């Protein structure tokens with residue numbers, strides 16, 4: 001989308017649309033370059049907006065063929081058409097209800113931005129969130145305008161799908177009816193040569209629902225896990241939230257070209273094929289877990305997003321935060337709760353904290369935006385979910401359940417706001433949440449510092465909170481912070497079980513009296529609030545918590561903090577790796593009472609980006625080379641000192657029976673490959689080679705390949721892997737990514753250049769572009785190499801991608817969001833690349849907004 005002067009849109013300017021829509025009828029005559037869309041839309045005045053109004057309908061890249069009101073052509077003088085839409089002057093409109101009819105022509109094949117109606121591998125599909133429907137026909141493309149849709153599709157494709165229930169079909173046509181009023185962003189259409197995996201589900205009130213997963217012929221043998229995940233999601237949502245499905249069919253379609261992960265269109269979810277297709281040979285355990293989680297996420301949107309949608313896009317976290325929270329609960333229920341919590345916190349810190357500390361920081365509910373597609377962020381999604389977790393901690397499980405019941409009762413069929421959401425909690429629990437609301441309106445991650453005072457059998461914990469300034473928000477008021485605390489006596493017995501302290505002031509003390517001896521405090525258990533805990537803790541206390549904490553999250557956290565302390569000292573003071581840390585790790589590794597997945601997480605050293613962030617938080621400029629060297633040295637030292645237990649673990653965790661994707665088997669594999677990653681530093685890739693040659697599943701195969709690259713002996717493995725998997729796009733994506741992620745820092749840009757010239761580098765495919773570019777950005781020392789070669793390579797590709805798919809270019813540009821952390825030379829190189837991008841003629845609104853904000 002080219003736009004000379006992109007406009008900022010403000011939450012405070014919200015006004016309801018002057019018209020309501022009673023029903024929508026759409027006919028599609030599909031043709032790759034010339035699809036006709038005929039719309040009939042029954043409008044009526046909206047009583048919330050008195051007076052007469054022009055009718056403005058969004059529309060972009062449409063060729064208008066005819067426009068009629070109540071059967072008569074709209075006079076040319078009363079119809080204004082621009083790049084953004086069509087306006088019918090008020091005097092052309094009757095006082096009461098009227099019928100708008102339009103015929104437009106669109107070009108799905110030429111739609112490389114993958115927004116609106118486009119083609120992927122010969123099939124037609126749509127993506128309408130957030131503002132794609134306006135590229136299909138003229139419409140008030142905003143989430144607060146909801147209507148029932150009827151759709152007729154005419155094409156020579158064997159399968160034609162849309163939202164709702166199928167009503168009739170014949171040779172070359174099919175009709176669909178969606179009785180549930182929905183906003184246009186939930187519209188979907190698919191037509192193609194597809195095959196389906198069918199199943200069914202009977203809801204607890206007895207409605208039989210036909211389930212289908214539609215894929216390209218040849219992919220059918222990789223859908224079973226997704227179907228199983230769907231059925232488990234439907235069951236769980238009934239049990240945990242009392243939510244039933246509400247149509248006769250639920251269709252999922254997998255497409256290869258998709259900008260995001262998946263989309264919750266009513267009754268017709270469209271998925272990136274990487275989040276549907278899985279077999280043991282082609283998908284890693286992480287892929288399986290993501291598929292399960294995203295299938296659940298999209299299904300859960302049926303209530304939190306579709307039945308109750310958002311009034312405007314500023315409220316995006318209303319549906320996304322809640323739905324992420326629900327999918328996290330689901331995964332915890334299906335797998336291990338502590339392991340899931342640790343994984344979520346790792347991802348929160350890596351993505352959301354990083355965002356919150358840089359130039360792109362914004363509140364979960366922003367108050368302005370230029371391009372809404374740039375706000376599908378970790379803050380809206382993951383922090384949005386954390387805020388709900390805190391609400392639940394504050395009001396308790398019963399309060400949460402009452403509030404949610406009230407939310408569904410009160411707002412079913414509504415386009416709601418964050419105010420509506422908080423009000424149901426206030427009404428259901430009697431709490432005043434006005435201070436809590438700051439979590440939605442303020443950006444930035446609070447820093448929470450703690451001091452301890454011990455005297456006369458009383459422990460006093462004094463907390464101070466401070467949130468650094470973020471763009472446009474210089475001063476911050478104190479927030480409500482639920483701090484989960486437990487106390488352990490020196491033997492490791494719990495003397496105070498987890499208790500929630502409710503902090504509301506800038507500084508606040510909490511007392512624990514009548515204690516026989518000085519306890520050890522376990523603070524922020526379960527990561528009860530998304531804050532940075534700043535606390536000087538002696539290594540001995542961390543080691544004690546790592547050995548004894550009864551809260552598994554904090555047990556892991558203690559080990560992680562120890563590892564970080566060690567690594568930071570190695571980077572800043574050239575310290576030797578700490579023997580205490582390594583022996584603590586050794587004890588954990590061999591503790592068979594602990595879940596292997598948990599042990600695997602403990603073995604994983606903090607990432608280089610995480611260390612850079614930690615150093616930056618402490619006001620130091622991180623040196624990527626030193627960080628890389630320190631981490632490598634620690635990994636090698638751990639491997640040398642723990643070679644025996646690591647080798648035993650590696651052997652013991654081998655799969656015993658047939659492959660299972662379940663959490664237990666996946667946890668064993670993750671411990672096995674974590675041990676392999678360390679041993680690989682000292683066995684010259686010997687184990688990796690054996691595993692690569694024998695691996696029967698992708699988790700081990702991909703891990704072995706990565707190890708071989710790191711050991712510098714992948715010359716045979718890389719072509720062998722390519723040869724074996726050249727027919728499978730998803731596996732070839734991995735082949736691209738692994739090579740750049742694991743390349744030595746000084747070679748990373750060169751490897752990326754070489755791969756970009758590979759005939760399989762189909763960069764118009766978002767997954768493929770993300771594999772290579774996301775891969776190099778994830779190679780911290782490679783991306784930030786002092787030569788600046790990776791910065792240049794990356795910027796070149798953003799410029800190339802932007803005219804083709806601005807959304808993808810803009811998302812990838814976040815690799816530069818941390819630039820201000822680094823030294824002056826690196827900062828100058830990144831700034832020059834960002835300026836080069838900004839000066840490109842015809843830059844998209846998406847990338848222009850992002851580069852502008854990143855530069856600050």
Ligand code: 0A1
Pocket residue numbers: 127129130259260261262263264297298320373376
């Ligand atoms: N609502 C979807 C994510 C999504 C958002 C935007 C898209 O295109 C710009 C596509 C999908 C979800 O949360 O799963």
Ligand code: ZN
Pocket residue numbers: 297301319320323
């Ligand atoms: Zn979502």
